[in-house]
Amino acid sequence: MSATVLSAPVAAPHAATSASVSRVMLWVMAALAPATLFGFWLYGWPAVHLWWITIAFALLGESLCLRLMRRAALPVLFDGSALLTGWLLALSLPPWAPWWIGATGGFFATVIAKQVFGGLGQNLFNPAMVARVALLISFPVQMTLWVAPVPLGSAAAPGFVDGLRITLGALPGALDAVASASVLGHAKTELSRGVDLLHSFAVSSAPTFGLDGMRAGSMGETASLLLAGGGALLLALRIISWHIPLAMLAAIALPAAILHAADPARYLDAGSHLLAGGTLLGAFFIATDYVTSPNTRAGQLLFGAGVGGLTFLIRTWGGYPEGIAFAVLLMNALVPVIDRYLRPRIHGRDRRGRALDIPDGEGS
Template sequence: MMSVDIAAGPFAHDRSSVSRIMLHVCLALTPCTLFGLYVFGWPAINLWLLTCGSALATEAVCLRLLGQPMRRLLDGSALLTGWLLALTLPPWAPWWIAVGGSVFAIGIGKQLYGGIGQNLFNPAMLARAALLIAFPLQMTTWVLPVPLGSVDAPDFIEGLRITFGGMPLLDGVTGATPLGDLKTQLTLGHNAEEILASDFSLMSALVGSIPGSMGETSALLILLGGAWLLALRIIHWEIPLSMLLVVALLAGTAQLYNPEQHLGMLYHLSTGGLLLGALFIATDPVTSPASRLGRLIFGAGCGLLIFIIRTWGGFPEALAFAVLFMNALTPLIDRYWRPRVYGRNARGKPLAATNRINEVKRP
C-alpha cells in the first residue's frame, strides 16, 4: 500500500523570493551609496566596484568547485554581501582590502557554512572584523569628504593611483571619524561637552559631510532606505527599534550621570554605522532570530554591546563585533523563544488535539 505524505496548511504564497528580496535591499542602499560615491570620489568608486566584483567572482568560483548551478550567482546574495562590505570600509582603502575582504566574506563567511541560508555569522561583518584585526592601520585611515568635481578631489587617474598604486594620502585630506575623534579627545582629558560644541554638527551627520565609510555618510538617506524596506515588510521592525532604543537610553542615562565623559543619544544615533547596521545588517533573516520576542532580544543585545564597546572598548566603532556576538547567540535565542507554528499552541501541541482534550475535560 502506497503511503502519501500530507502537508499542513496554509499554502499561501506572497510572491517573494530570494532574488526579489536582495533586489529591494540593493535598491534601498542605492541612495546612500550614490551619495557616498559622490562625496568620496573616484577612489570610493573603485573600492565599491572591486568589492562587489570580487564577491561575485568568489561566488562563481565556489559554485563551480562545489558543482552547483551557476544560476545561483544571480540570486543577488553575493552582490549584496560585497555591497554591504564596501559601505563599511574606508572609502580610500587599497585594492587588496576590497578583494581580500570579499574573498573572505564569500569563501569563509558564506560558502564554508554551506551557502546561502546556512551561514551562522553575517559574512560582511565577519570580513570587516577580520580586516580590522589583521590590518588596523588601513582600516582606520579615513578621509575628509572631497566631492567629485571639487578642487581637492582626485581625478580618475589619481583615483587609480590611490586604489592600486598605494599613493600616500595627504594630511590635508585625512581625518578621524566623529567616534574616533571623540575617543581620542576623551583620552587626552578633554571635556565631552566641549568636544560636542566644537567638533560635532548634527546637520553634518544627517547630511553626510563627515569623515567615515560610505555607510556613515548620510543618516537621512539610510533612514529613507530602511523605511522603504519596512514598508515592504522585507525587514521586521523589532531589531531596529530595540537596537536604537537601547543605545539611546544608555547614552542618555550616561550623559545625565556624567556629562563630562559621555555624549548624548543624538550623537550616538547619528554617527558611525549604527543606522546602517540597525536597518540593513542586523536585520539579516538568516543570522537573526525567527520569533518577534527573539528579534527584540537580539536588537537589544546589539545595542547594549555597541554602547559598551564604543564607550569602554578599544575600537570606536563596534557594529561588527556586536552583530557577530549576537549572531552566535541566535541559535540559543531561537531555542528558548521559538515562534509558534501555525496550527499549534505555544508549547508546540496541535490545536486540534488541545481542543479534544479540553472537550473531554468538560463536565
C-alpha cells in the first residue's frame, strides 16, 4: 500500500462552530450602534469627530505595536477588537472633549493597556476603562465637562465644520455656552455643598432625566433604552450571558433602594443609579468583556456583583461622582483570584476535586 503520511496530523473535532472572534466583535458593534447614533444626534458633530478620532488612534496604536513586534498587522486589526476598544472608550468620553483626549485615550488603550500585556486575550484590565481612568486622572477638567443636549437640526447645534473646530479646540467658549452637569455630578456637588437631594433636584436648573436619554452625559451612556436593547440582542445571541449584567445591576439597585428608602435626602433612588452614568453601558458592554471577566458562571455572578457594589460605594461615598470605570478595574484585578477559586465542579468529583464516593447501597 502506498503510504502518503500527512506531515502534521490534525486531531478531532473535524467540525467547528461558525462563530469567530471577529463575528463576536461585529455583533457587539451592531448592538452598540443604536446608542451611538443617538449620541451623535444628541450631541452633534463634535461627538462624531471625537468618536472617529478615538477609534483611529486606537487602531494606530495597535498597528504600531504589531509593526514593532514584526507581526502582520492586518489580520489582527480585522478581528475588530481594537476598533471595539476605541469605540467603547469614545462612548465613555464627554462628547465635546478636545481631539487630543480621544487621541491620547485611544492610543493609551491599545498600546499600554492591551499590547504591552501581550495583545488580545492577555490583558488583565479592560483597555477602554484603563484609558478612561488614565484620562480622568490626568485631565480632570476636560473629562468632566458635559454638554446639554443640542440635537442635530436644532438651532444651537454646531454644523460639520464648527463641530470639527470645537473638537480641535479652535472655537474657545463654545463649550461654556452649553455646559451642563450630569445627574451624578450634580448630586455629588450639591451634597458636598450641604444641599440635600430633595432641594437640589427641585430647582429648575437641575439636570432632568428619564428613559428618553435627553440629558448631559458621556457620548453613549444616556440612551438607556437603546443600550438595554443592545444588551438584550447580545443576550439573545448568547454572545454574553445574563450573569454579569444581572448581578451588577442588582448590586447597584438593591443598596440604592434600601438607603434611599431610609434617607431620601441623602441617597439617590435606585432608578437614577440604574439610568444615570454608565451603568447600562458598563453592565452590558464593558463588564462583560470576555478577556477581563471570569470564565465560570459562578465567577461571573461574583464579578458582576463586585462591580455593581463597588460602583455604588464610589458613587455614594467616594470622591468621584461616577465609579463604573474604577469598579471594573478593581474587579478586573480580582479576576485571576476568582477564576482560581470558583471553578466548576468536575463530573464525578466533589468541589475540592476528590473523586465522589461509590454509593454503598449500589450493586448489592
